[in-house]
Amino acid sequence: MSSVRTAPGPEGTAPRSPARGQSRRPRQRSLDRGDRLFLTVVVGIPLLALLFFVWLPALASIGLSFTNWDGLALADMRWVGFDNYKEIFTNYPPFWPAVEHNVLWLLFTALLPTPFGVFLAYQLDRKLRFTRIYQTAIFMPMVLSLAVVGFIWEIIYNPDTGLLNGVIGAASSGSHIDWLGDPHLNLWAVLVASGWRHSGYIMILYLAGLKGFDPALKEAAALDGAGGRQTFFRVVLPALKPVNIIILVVTVMESLRAFDIVYVLGGGTGSKPGMQLLSLLISDNIIGESSHIGYGSALAVILLLVSLAAIATFLVQTFRKEDQ
């Protein structure tokens, strides 16, 4: 912030507000016109951007979700009330599988790659040899765009020439394992690819937390006779609560917005059997030549509600604990 301080100007309201502020907090005197202008800009522009780019589209989606519209002429827009929602819940074959897959995605990510990332961070923090190399290697996927991650796994999963089938000897005809084609298998294949990237992310976050961890606590635990596992669960984990919260938030967010890697591995528009996700269904309905803006918006609103519910629950829980 600019540190230029001018004396309270003679004009208009300027002398009043410092005077009023003085009675409670003398430091407010420094909020002269320049500062206020600066604050207005700093707060105002993001606020406007937030309203325009986040809330306006969100509200527009809610409005559009009650219509039937092909996205061409405004005159063709028809108000249909809750029809879109009724259709989605009762007569949209990919919807319930998509919900199921989203939940599965959240559970899988929370139960496997996230703890694994924490585990890696904990191990790498113990000054192993070549720890830098391990860190870099594990973090590498995070540096790549998810689209690139998708292409890498596409090569690994290819049924004829893929690395995986080559290694386990399932490439010969007749014994194919169709990793990305088999509807009972492909979601898990994608989850592994996504987890591969997610673990690195979590590891770096946790490692950052561990770097700031007071080693004296560990020493004290060791003196009290705590083993490695006890030290971790009783001392380190509770002490790193802020990091844990960030990791939980990141995990939930990543699961709800899961989209790109499935889009890449599933080949774009048109959800693949076994790989439907809410976010994909939205793009299926909105992108392309014959778009169903209303239907897609209704799906988007459903995802918004689910996200809000998850986030709200989480925040309430967190702050309630904080207050105690």
Place this chain on the structure above:
Amino acid sequence: MTLQSRTPWTLQGPSRRKVVQGLLGASAAALAAPALAACGSGAAADPKQVTFGSNGADATPKKAYAALTDAFQKDSKLTVKTNTVDHDTFSNNISTYLQGTPEDVFTWYAGYRMQYFAKKGLATPIDDVWDKIGSGFSDATKQLSRGEDGKFYFVPLYNYPWAVFYRKSVFKKYGYEVPANWSQFTALAKQMKKDGLSPIASGYGASDNWSILGAFDYLNLRANGYDFHMSLMRGKVAWTDKRVARAIDLWREIAPYYQTGAAGRSWQDAAQSLLDKKSGMAIIGLFLGQQVTDDSLRSDIDFFPFPEIDPAYGQDAVEAPTDGFMLSRRPKNLDGAKKFAEFLGSAKAENVYGGVDPSNVAVNSGADTSSYNALQKKSAALIAGAKQITQFADRDSDPGFISTVIEPGFAEWLSHPDDGSALLKKIESQRSHFFTA
């Protein structure tokens, strides 16, 4: 993604950029629509210039379109200003594009996808152009270029047939004969399996699940005829109709002969397995030739039309997707645009285009075919002899219906091909959602 957004001439993988562009396009459309209704014939037109929106962003089509515009400029003394957009982006943003300030003439596809925009008033009828170019085209092609109102909206440039491709040397080695009807076809597939081949090469993984539609189109056309197929595609017949169930039943007969692991393979890998003599046949388009890198191999490739199922319909229909041009709703230079369209529909334009990009077949009967290779010649003959020409499922029908309902439905069914009634019920429940307007 549909076939057209992934026609053989653009084979990039999907990218996030595309998604973002699509989303931006959709939201831009939502925001811009009211404003656009107000404006319209804005900027003053330059009578000496025609603008051309092209989706031929890949090297070969780009060069070929440039040759076309150059030839036109020389003939007409008009200048053509070309705006080239990546193929997939062009298709995904087409509605926004046509409502905004589109170029006077733009590249597009025949069939329902053309008629959809014609019906929405986003294209200019060009009956007067057809009065001049009409003599060069067959009746089937004329039919393809008309909107639902009977007016012409489309100028065709090239097409390519779908058929059953095979390697001559493989057929010779095992003593196979080209099957003419369904029982011979299934018997051949059975024999191939016995001989250790994958009878029908198949790859509909990732973004390629449009490639399974070729088989369905032909099964339905052969078993139920052109009229029924088109009604089905246009959403006018129930998918639970007995005749559709029959097509699915026929499909079930050959499903066991499909190459395994098809749902995870690209069409290119499937085509490669045919070239590598691991598969016996492939139901695919002429663009299969793109997989051929060694020209000596090309002469070993041949095809036969999809076998007859019901003698009443024989092998009348040929699936031959046609690419060409349309005029936007309010061209800035209407006269120039019509002149350009007239040129694009001429035999000369076909020759110019084909001289640069020989991977398909000219539509104009006056086009010079002397430089065609054997496959091109056979393709041209097959199309010329057709009583009806279809485009492709995702061009003859609502592309959204095809890509979000039919393709995933068929793909799921093919992994466990049962009697299909559950599949058809599921599809039918979605039909009205797409075909009400």
